[in-house]
Amino acid sequence: MVEERRILYEHLDVPDINTFDVFRQYDGYTRFEKAIAEYQPDDIAKMVMDSGLKGRGGAGFSTGLKWSFVPRDIKPCYLCCNADESEPGTFSNRYVLEKNPHLLIEGILICCYAMGIETTYVYIRGEFTLGKRMLDAAIKEAYEKGYLGKDVRGTGLNIDIYTHPGAGAYICGEETGLIESLEGKRGQPRNKPPFPAVEGVFSKPTVVQNVETLCNLPFIVGNGVEWYTKMGPTYADTREDPPKADPNTGTKLYCISGDVNEPGVYELELGLTCTELIEVAGGLRGEEVKAVIPGGSSAPILTHYELDTRLDFTSLTLAKSMLGSGGIIVMNETRNIVDCLLNIMKFYAHESCGQCTPCRWGTPWVRDIVQRIADGEGRQDTITRPKFGVTESGRWGDTGETEEIYEDLDLLESVANNIANVDTMTWNTICVFGIAVSWPAVSYMRKFRPEFEAAIREGKLVTLPVAEATVPPEENYAYQQRFIPKEFADL
Amino acid sequence: MSDERIQIETPFAFNEENQREFDELIGRYPVKEAAMLPTLHLAQRQAGYITPAVMKYVAKLLEVTVMKVKDVVTFYPMFFEEPVGEYVIRVCHTLPCALRDCKVVLDHLKAKLETDIASETNLAKGTTADGKFTLMKVECLASCDVAPVIMINDDLYKNLTPEKVDEILDNLDNL
Ligand SMILES: Cc1cc2nc3c(=O)[nH]c(=O)nc-3n(C[C@H](O)[C@H](O)[C@H](O)COP(=O)(O)O)c2cc1C
Ligand code: SF4
Ligand code: FES
Numbered sequence: 001m002v003e004e005r006r007i008l009y010e011h012l013d014v015p016d017i018n019t020f021d022v023f024r025q026y027d028g029y030t031r032f033e034k035a036i037a038e039y040q041p042d043d044i045a046k047m048v049m050d051s052g053l054k055g056r057g058g059a060g061f062s063t064g065l066k067w068s069f070v071p072r073d074i075k076p077c078y079l080c081c082n083a084d085e086s087e088p089g090t091f092s093n094r095y096v097l098e099k100n101p102h103l104l105i106e107g108i109l110i111c112c113y114a115m116g117i118e119t120t121y122v123y124i125r126g127e128f129t130l131g132k133r134m135l136d137a138a139i140k141e142a143y144e145k146g147y148l149g150k151d152v153r154g155t156g157l158n159i160d161i162y163t164h165p166g167a168g169a170y171i172c173g174e175e176t177g178l179i180e181s182l183e184g185k186r187g188q189p190r191n192k193p194p195f196p197a198v199e200g201v202f203s204k205p206t207v208v209q210n211v212e213t214l215c216n217l218p219f220i221v222g223n224g225v226e227w228y229t230k231m232g233p234t235y236a237d238t239r240e241d242p243p244k245a246d247p248n249t250g251t252k253l254y255c256i257s258g259d260v261n262e263p264g265v266y267e268l269e270l271g272l273t274c275t276e277l278i279e280v281a282g283g284l285r286g287e288e289v290k291a292v293i294p295g296g297s298s299a300p301i302l303t304h305y306e307l308d309t310r311l312d313f314t315s316l317t318l319a320k321s322m323l324g325s326g327g328i329i330v331m332n333e334t335r336n337i338v339d340c341l342l343n344i345m346k347f348y349a350h351e352s353c354g355q356c357t358p359c360r361w362g363t364p365w366v367r368d369i370v371q372r373i374a375d376g377e378g379r380q381d382t383i384t385r386p387k388f389g390v391t392e393s394g395r396w397g398d399t400g401e402t403e404e405i406y407e408d409l410d411l412l413e414s415v416a417n418n419i420a421n422v423d424t425m426t427w428n429t430i431c432v433f434g435i436a437v438s439w440p441a442v443s444y445m446r447k448f449r450p451e452f453e454a455a456i457r458e459g460k461l462v463t464l465p466v467a468e469a470t471v472p473p474e475e476n477y478a479y480q481q482r483f484i485p486k487e488f489a490d491l
Numbered sequence: 492m493s494d495e496r497i498q499i500e501t502p503f504a505f506n507e508e509n510q511r512e513f514d515e516l517i518g519r520y521p522v523k524e525a526a527m528l529p530t531l532h533l534a535q536r537q538a539g540y541i542t543p544a545v546m547k548y549v550a551k552l553l554e555v556t557v558m559k560v561k562d563v564v565t566f567y568p569m570f571f572e573e574p575v576g577e578y579v580i581r582v583c584h585t586l587p588c589a590l591r592d593c594k595v596v597l598d599h600l601k602a603k604l605e606t607d608i609a610s611e612t613n614l615a616k617g618t619t620a621d622g623k624f625t626l627m628k629v630e631c632l633a634s635c636d637v638a639p640v641i642m643i644n645d646d647l648y649k650n651l652t653p654e655k656v657d658e659i660l661d662n663l664d665n666l
Contacts, residue, residue: 088585088631126532126569127581127632129645162519167528167567170630184527184553186566202521257587257635264636297586327635329587343586347630353566 002268002276005231007251008215009267012099018134020141023102029147031222032109036155044114044221051220051228052247057082057173057210058296058324060313067115069197070205077205079111079120080182080196081214084166084173086125087296088347089327092253092265093211097124097131101138105161107214109147110221112159115207119160123178126167135163170351174431175208176200177353188353189431212253232270235314235485245488248312252326259285259332270312274302277311278330286332290466291448293331295324297344298436300422300443301337303470305479314485320478321443336463337448338455341440342370348437356429359437362419366441369412378456379407389475396480406456409445416441443478447471503544509533513552523553527563531570540571568629573614576625578663581642584628587635596639599653600626603660 006012016022023029035044049064070077081104085093096104108120124132139161142148150158164182171177172187179201181187200206220228229249236243248270254277257263262282274292278284292302294311300321302309309319316323331340345367354360372378387403390396420427420434422442427434445452451469454462463469473479505513512533516526530552534545541564550557564570582597601608609617609627617626634640637649641656648659 085633086631089587089635090631091633091635094633125633126567127629127642130647160519165529165532166569167532168569168629169567181528182525183522184524184555184563185559186563202525255636257638258590263638293586329590329635331590335590340586340589343584343589347585350630 002272002280004266004280005251005269006267007219008096008103008212008253009265012095017100018098018102018138020102020138020145023100027222028102029106029109031218032106032113032147033153035110035113035221036153036157039221041114041116044110047220047225048114048217050225051216052234052249053213053216053220053228054248054313055210056212056216056252056326058087058298060317060323063209063213066197066209067207069195070115070207071198072116074205075116076119077115077117077207078201079108079115079117080175080178080201080206080208081108081120081122082173082175082178082208082210083122083124083128083131084178085128085211085325086170086173087298087325087327088344089255089257089293089296089329090325091255091257092326094128094131095265096211096215097128098134101131101135102142103215103218104135104211105138105142105147107217108161109152109159110217111207111209111214113157117207118158120162121182121201122161122163123172123182124163124165125172126165132163132165139163169353170347171353171431171433174433177431178208179206186353188355189433191430216250233310233312233487236488238486243488246314246485248314252311252323254311254326254328256281256328256330258328258330259335260330261285271310271315273310274307274328277328278307281330284330284332286334288333288466289330290333290335290469291331291337291340293327293329293440295322296327297329297347298322298439299324300439300478301447303447303476303479304466305470305473305476306482309482318483318485320481333466334463336461337444337451337469338370338374338461341444342367342374344440345370345437348433352433352437356434358419358427359429359434362415362434363437365415366412366419366437369408369415370441373408373412373452373455374461376455376459376461378409378452379411380456381407383407383410385410388477390480396477406453408456409449409452412445413442447476447478500542500544503534503538503542503548505533505548506537509537517552524555524559526553527555527560528567531560531564535570540574542572568611571614574618574622575609575614576618577623578643579625579627581627581629581632583630583632583634583638583640583642585631585635587631588638588640591638593639595653596641596651596656597628599656600641603657 011017011026045067053063054060166172169187172181174189176190177187196206232249235246237246251267252270254266260281289304313323349364349367352359352363382404384402387399387401389399416438420438516529538545546560550560584593604624606619607616639651641648
């Protein structure tokens with residue numbers, strides 16, 4: 001069995017770790033002190049780049065690379081810490097804020113030193129009242145002890161951290177939505193480019209980083225890059241010659257919920273499989289796994305055939321899904337996939353910010369179609385359309401044959417793909433919320449089509465046994481297209 | 492018809508404590524408008540909900556138009572434009588909570604409080620006749636490991652069952 005590897009969460013349960021004195025006993029702020037004593041800012045940025053750290057908030061973008069886009073000559077530059085955590089199934093940031101807020105402050109300090117930043121805003125979702133209180137108290141202590149404010153520890157650095165409360169809108173987790181919201185406006189995402197790294201909050205360069213990403217920094221500085229990169233797999237992108245390294249280094253705070261015996265946050269090295277994670281979380285509650293959502297509700301679903309997929313950024317992307325925020329939701333054989341999709345689509349229809357027409361209208365439309373199917377009123381007429389599958393050339397595509405499909409399922413796929421097309425990965429919306437809607441809609445429907453068809457045919461929700469509900473691997477678009485990456489060690 | 496439109500508003504101003512907090516807040520941002528969300532939170536805590544008078548007051552403080560304040564208030568679900576109960580009960584109903592039977596908790600609350608569920612445009616629908624409770628559904632509260640969960644005002648309650656809900660509501664007055 002895979003062992004937990006607690007690094008960020010190591011001291012989480014130490015009593016009073018939220019106070020400066022106890023945090024200090026567990027090496028608190030020594031990593032920041034090491035950073036300012038031993039390294040130049042550019043050295044820290046290089047270490048972060050070499051560590052291969054990828055953003056933990058959703059996009060999984062290389063943190064070092066993001067920092068390298070920030071122009072060094074435009075001041076002030078801001079850091080926005082994204083503590084908006086609203087992706088359904090994700091709850092790891094909350095525990096950091098509530099139990100170990102000084103760790104986040106230390107991470108912020110290191111980032112500020114590396115990037116020459118003087119002001120940080122921590123955008124905390126409005127419902128986290130306890131988390132905000134704890135962080136505010138910790139910030140106050142850090143000011144008193146001279147780790148924040150003017151001339152930090154006699155180094156001449158001026159660093160301020162302020163908390164900023166959100167007010168219940170999911171879209172404010174999107175980085176440009178967050179910036180708009182921070183500026184006191186509706187949290188409607190901005191067109192990119194310009195990217196926040198160049199022009200963000202108050203039209204100044206802005207680094208937006210998730211809580212978990214920032215909490216990794218003290219350990220990279222404290223223990224060194226070599227120690228850090230030993231954790232997690234580094235893949236070889238064999239499609240390039242010579243193979244390009246694709247690091248999935250470090251640990252991840254996996255949040256697991258749904259049908260497992262011990263839901264919770266488990267800190268593990270990146271790269272374990274779905275099956276292993278379920279085992280770590282006390283095993284399945286129920287008889288059989290029906291489906292797993294691997295990265296928050298926005299991620300395409302995995303069937304029981306795909307449970308050997310490794311839960312890291314690269315493997316999941318190549319399996320046509322994503323690690324996203326690391327919120328894993330497990331469903332057992334008693335669950336109805338149509339019902340689950342309905343729940344998720346209600347969420348998205350409620351949370352669309354309403355700027356782009358495909359998203360504003362398409363999302364409620366998808367919800368209504370799923371609602372109709374769930375109510376047993378799905379349209380019965382069948383439509384003949386080109387059948388997609390493995391073609392003669394061995395690739396996935398139009399087979400030249402035709403197939404019959406229920407009108408509403410065709411409509412569902414068509415509307416979803418017009419918000420954002422999951423096959424071509426193109427969209428006409430401002431932010432990637434659009435793809436977060438069509439990914440689940442299309443993947444649930446394609447991978448569990450028998451259950452959708454049964455609901456339409458029978459005129460009510462029917463929960464089929466797992467084997468019957470799931471489309472077999474040879475008809476599963478994602479299974480056919482998936483690519484299992486090799487580690488350097490295996491080459 | 493015309494009579495209804497004439498509303499006599501109680502004017503609004505921060506009390507001393509909130510004024511102090513506001514003075515501290517406003518210094519954090521290079522532009523005043525950025526203090527919008529924290530200021531509205533403060534105002535809502537004092538006034539109970541965002542009245543037109545509150546919007547006017549906030550607009551003046553932040554040197555923006557009233558329309559801009561209204562624009563923001565209507566966007567965020569946590570700001571209320573109608574009176575709400577003394578206790579606002581938020582029941583999470585997103586997928587992980589749904590997998591753990593949040594519907595039982597919600598139905599129990601509905602029956603116990605004898606009220607419907609508030610919608611964003613009709614808070615009165617979910618408010619009890621005595622004005623004590625407002626019941627509403629919300630999206631994931633980032634506590635799916637201890638689902639099903641509810642929030643009553645600022646406090647989170649975990650792993651709920653109908654019995655636990657009864658116990659919590661009975662003890663609310665003693666808090
Ligand atoms: C619709 C949407 C919601 C998001 N919600 C969050 C969130 O709640 N928390 C978060 O950290 N990132 C969220 N993100 C990702 C952010 O846009 C951004 O990528 C991230 O904060 C960058 O930080 P990182 O590189 O440290 O991950 C969301 C993105 C989208 C498109
Ligand atoms: S895609 Fe949707 S959420 Fe994103 S900006 Fe457009 S309307 Fe808003
Ligand atoms: S779904 Fe209820 S807390 Fe996440």
